[in-house]
Amino acid sequence: MRQSRIIDHPPATQIYKTPEEISRQIELIKMTIGLFFRPLNLASQMELIGALEKMGGDYKEMADYLRLFKQEKDATETVLGSNPNC
Numbered sequence: 001m002r003q004s005r006i007i008d009h010p011p012a013t014q015i016y017k018t019p020e021e022i023s024r025q026i027e028l029i030k031m032t033i034g035l036f037f038r039p040l041n042l043a044s045q046m047e048l049i050g051a052l053e054k055m056g057g058d059y060k061e062m063a064d065y066l067r068l069f070k071q072e073k074d075a076t077e078t079v080l081g082s083n084p085n086c
Contacts, residue, residue, distance in 0.1 A: 032064070034069035045070055 052063035
């Protein structure tokens with residue numbers, strides 16, 4: 001799998017020391033990409049997801065992640081939306 005290729009890569013293990021740290025960095029990068037992706041208009045979001053899916057492989061995994069990220073509500077929306085008095 002992709003993660004094992006990264007974790008077993010010697011320079012990566014020298015920089016981050018543990019597989020957990022490498023995984024944490026990967027998740028932070030994915031979240032950052034999602035934050036840049038979220039404010040795009042729907043047409044741009046779907047175009048980007050489509051392009052990633054066409055490239056296949058690991059890009060398909062990122063497209064799936066962005067689809068999920070797009071569907072998640074912002075914490076502020078969730079809190080304010082649940083209380084009609086706000």
